[in-house]
Amino acid sequence: MKKEPVKIILLIIFSLILLFPIYILFMSAFKGPGELFVVSLWPKSITFDNLKTVLNPKFLNSIKNSLFVSTTVTVIAMILHSMCGYALARLSFPGKKLIFTTIISTLMIPTTTILVPLFMVCKGLGIENSYAGLIIPAFFNAYGIFLFRQFYLDFPKELEEAAEVEGCGKVRLFVQIVLPLSKPMIVPLTIAFFLGTWNNYLWPLIINKKEEYQTIQVYLANMVSGYSTPWNEVIATAASSAVPVFLLFLLLQKQLKEGIKVTGIK
């Protein structure tokens, strides 16, 4: 049996190896052009020039777009999926089983295999090159519905019965009683949907060609796609664009760790 200190040292060494690239990212953002590729653990002279160059209107606009798209997707997905999951778990209606099976079967369809036809559907609907094209297809995720359904299956029956006795309709019951009690599922799914949408690169790349709707991932990826890469700017842009999610991560670590357990999705 290994002794506790040995295990801790092993774990900490490995943690530092995992953290090392992130440290390099943030540290290098403050290095001057001549120094960027000089391997060191600390800049010889700290400069803010890179950050001043990269925090330009195009960058800020793409951050704004990503924030707007991710927030909208998350909020609307939460509303739609909680409603749908609730109905599938707690309401009775004809065709329930068929509807549930259809919804669950869409889980087997991986997004990358439908990129081409999804693009064509969106083009047909006339929502390419717009916020709508970035946002609307991202709502629909059977896993979110499934998790809400599982959550509501375990919901205490007494609550609904009491409400029914008092003559409260199903809609009011859902909005006023069920939703406020759904926090244990809404919090982790909010994190999962937000991170998932924020992280998405392929779909925004395909559906939008207009600079005004460009998301931060596409903006950053475009910087390294040319023949010569302006590494000082790339590193500073990558570091700056990591800040919002990092702040969120540090604030919500506990919920994130719990959330992974509950949702198991990215």
Place this chain on the structure above:
Amino acid sequence: MKKSNISKRKRREYLTAYAFILPDFLGLFVFVIIPIIYAFYISFFEWDFINDKVFIGAANYIRMWKDTNWWSAMLRTLKLTALYVPLLFGLSLFFAVLISTVKSRAGSFVKTSFLMPFAITSVIASTLWMFLYNEKRGYLNAVFKALGLSNQKFLGSGRQALICVIVVLLWINLGYNMILFLSAIKDIPESYYEAATLDGADRWHIFRYITFPLIRQTSIFILVTTTIASFQVLDLIMVMTKGGPAKATEVGALYIYDRSFNMMEMGYGSALSVFLFLSLLVFSFVQMRITSEEQGENV
């Protein structure tokens, strides 16, 4: 009188239920179900997105059968899966077990550090690792030099590029899967371990006969989701290598993307998509069958 009241209430419940389900159902129909049917349909046509579609029967599938570039790309996907899935599974399980036995407060620091790369997006990770992998002046070659190893080409080398991509995938996803394993391990009642220790079981036996069988659900979940994800790795490769050098990282998903969106061969791209979809379906079905059979044996 009472009866009609009940049926009226029932009818209102039906209506509420349909209203609650309709938006999601319609959305899934339009943005998931129609596309997969459409992909199947288009796969029988030749279409460059500009001119009219031409029906060509199974020609796209015959072309796929003979397309050696496609099969080499799929072979690379399988190679990536065969390397990445066991590595991710083994490493995250190893560290989860290790952390679960540590009582110190350092455990919390370790968990947070492992999860940090998860807060980084694929594109940021790609650009960052391109910087680290830099052939002439990157940090990794500096570390290699300090360790007395020779200079490596990394992403610029046909033999190393795919492995370099896998390293980044592991770096991003290790913490996340480790946390999944860890919470499954924590759900095992302490009394199981105590009983086993009293019976004189050693660490390996405890792991083999208590921990591992009891986290089987999580193991299956991680195996299936990671396999599906590994078939679809696209963003990292598109940013870091674009399939190069000399096609060394051109995986199946990238080949489909290239055919469809760069060569504008929508019909052929759709046929390949349909094939990838069906093979994934078979793959995860087989994987679930195997893992659930093993479970049967152990019970």
